[in-house]
Amino acid sequence: MKILIYEDEKWINFTPLSYIRPVFELRCGFNSILEKIISVLPEGEIILWVRDYLVKLCRKKYEYKINENDFWKDDILIINGRWLIDRNIDFSLKEEILYTKDGDVVYGLIKKEQVNKYWNGNLDEFIKNILINVKSEETDFIILNYPWNLIHYNSQIIKFEFEKNGENGILGKFSEKASVYGSERNVYVAPTAEIYPFVVLDSSEGPVYIDEGAKIFPFSVIIGPSYIGEKTQIMPGAKIREGNSLGPVCRVGGEVEESIFHSYSNKYHDGFIGHSYIGEFVNLGALTTNSDLKNDYSNVSVYLNGKPVDTGDLKVGSFIGDHTKTSIGTLFNTGTIVGLMCNITAENILPKYFPSFVWFVNGKFMKGYGIEYSLNTAKISMERRKRVLLPEEEEVIKKVYEMTEVERKTYIEKSRKKTK
Amino acid sequence: MNEAEILEKVKEVVSEVLGVDKDKIGLEDRFVEDLGAESVQSLELVAAFEEKFGIEMDEEKALEVKTVGKAVEFIKEYIAKK
Numbered sequence: 001m002k003i004l005i006y007e008d009e010k011w012i013n014f015t016p017l018s019y020i021r022p023v024f025e026l027r028c029g030f031n032s033i034l035e036k037i038i039s040v041l042p043e044g045e046i047i048l049w050v051r052d053y054l055v056k057l058c059r060k061k062y063e064y065k066i067n068e069n070d071f072w073k074d075d076i077l078i079i080n081g082r083w084l085i086d087r088n089i090d091f092s093l094k095e096e097i098l099y100t101k102d103g104d105v106v107y108g109l110i111k112k113e114q115v116n117k118y119w120n121g122n123l124d125e126f127i128k129n130i131l132i133n134v135k136s137e138e139t140d141f142i143i144l145n146y147p148w149n150l151i152h153y154n155s156q157i158i159k160f161e162f163e164k165n166g167e168n169g170i171l172g173k174f175s176e177k178a179s180v181y182g183s184e185r186n187v188y189v190a191p192t193a194e195i196y197p198f199v200v201l202d203s204s205e206g207p208v209y210i211d212e213g214a215k216i217f218p219f220s221v222i223i224g225p226s227y228i229g230e231k232t233q234i235m236p237g238a239k240i241r242e243g244n245s246l247g248p249v250c251r252v253g254g255e256v257e258e259s260i261f262h263s264y265s266n267k268y269h270d271g272f273i274g275h276s277y278i279g280e281f282v283n284l285g286a287l288t289t290n291s292d293l294k295n296d297y298s299n300v301s302v303y304l305n306g307k308p309v310d311t312g313d314l315k316v317g318s319f320i321g322d323h324t325k326t327s328i329g330t331l332f333n334t335g336t337i338v339g340l341m342c343n344i345t346a347e348n349i350l351p352k353y354f355p356s357f358v359w360f361v362n363g364k365f366m367k368g369y370g371i372e373y374s375l376n377t378a379k380i381s382m383e384r385r386k387r388v389l390l391p392e393e394e395e396v397i398k399k400v401y402e403m404t405e406v407e408r409k410t411y412i413e414k415s416r417k418k419t420k
Numbered sequence: 421m422n423e424a425e426i427l428e429k430v431k432e433v434v435s436e437v438l439g440v441d442k443d444k445i446g447l448e449d450r451f452v453e454d455l456g457a458e459s460v461q462s463l464e465l466v467a468a469f470e471e472k473f474g475i476e477m478d479e480e481k482a483l484e485v486k487t488v489g490k491a492v493e494f495i496k497e498y499i500a501k502k
Contacts, residue, residue: 345460359460359463361460361463361464362460362464364464364467366463366464366466366467367463367466367467367479368463368479369463369479369480369483370478370479370480370483372480373480373483412467416467416471
């Protein structure tokens with residue numbers, strides 16, 4: 001049996017976070033959506049299916065086959081890359097069936113006869129065809145539709161994964177002046193992690209998991225459920241409230257609540273980030289803060305793909321694309337989207353949407369120093385963390401630069417007209 | 421638009437963005453060292469020149485322009501292409 005894990009046309013709903021990665025690389029709980037799926041799979045050859053412009057990059061990053069057609073000769077276990085696994089799964093399927101959630105495939109077994117019948121080289125069409133022609137059963141599994149869903153489920157997934165991992169106890173360096181408030185059974189400190197004096201790990205409402213190489217500096221409090229990723233540093237005096245997944249390799253200070261920091265990002269200083277997803281290699285300047293609740297307690301709407309979307313949630317923060325940087329004192333509005341590689345400087349009331357690669361200076365959208373400058377800055381910040389920008393990554397970023405050009409120019413143009 | 425007219429408008433923009441007295445701006449003045457442009461102000465200058473002259477400049481090439489005189493030459497080329 002072959003196993004196909006795919007991303008479908010809804011990747012666009014996860015932009016800017018999904019611009020330079022497949023949706024299944026987004027993180028929730030302890031790791032990525034893909035890592036969760038792979039951890040529960042039965043034996044079989046894994047094939048990943050991604051949008052065209054990510055194929056070369058994914059072939060570089062993964063050992064699995066990427067967008068290769070040959071598996072269509074076999075029975076396949078088909079898995080939606082937006083499936084967030086929140087329970088133990090039994091994959092021992094004998095008969096052909098599709099498990100669905102609100103009309104989306106979650107997973108299913110498709111026999112090779114059906115595969116041959118409906119496969120015409122287009123994945124989205126194939127999915128539509130099997131949804132019509134294969135026996136299906138509606139489920140209550142979690143299918144992610146928007147990035148704020150990752151935030152919504154983060155606490156639940158941390159609790160599930162803490163139980164599933166079965167690890168607890170303090171194995172790392174733990175100052176005798178640090179303390180656990182709540183049950184120690186609800187705390188895991190990895191062997192190479194380090195907890196400094198006057199740190200409080202509050203596990204009274206949920207587990208606290210501190211991964212390998214993480215350092216929690218003095219006078220910080222971490223409230224569970226929270227996951228602190230590998231080599232992440234929690235800066236002195238930080239208030240890490242419940243529902244956070246921070247890292248790997250992030251540096252986080254100030255106050256953070258129900259947020260996900262993808263990896264390699266910095267929020268070194270004070271300032272509040274809540275109900276937000278921060279991409280990779282983002283730097284949030286001192287006192288950068290986002291609102292995550294409207295004053296009239298109404299649902300937060302987010303501007304996505306050119307139109308406002310009602311999130312259905314009262315608390316939604318910001319979604320910040322990779323390599324974006326904010327100045328000191330930046331204050332984001334409730335439900336803000338910030339694109340890839342933006343530079344944002346503080347302004348009284350900031351817009352709720354920033355197209356990728358823009359600079360926002362003195363209340364105006366500007367085109368910045370150009371793509372080569374942005375790539376060069378990215379290379380410098382990656383080298384500082386011993387990472388290299390792959391040529392394939394560079395190609396993908398340039399492609400996104402082209403894809404977002406019209407939108408960017410429209411915003412710059414509008415911004416100029418406004419100030420005339 | 422002749423070179424003198426372009427220079428006049430360039431001076432207006434520089435004065436507005438950098439807060440420098442228009443009459444004290446010379447052709448040889450460097451934006452950063454002599455006129456005090458910070459990095460984000462360089463971006464504002466490019467945006468303001470584009471707006472003033474109704475042109476769209478290559479941002480990477482535009483940011484290589486270091487003096488007022490060179491900016492006049494650079495803008496003149498774009499106006500000629502219009």
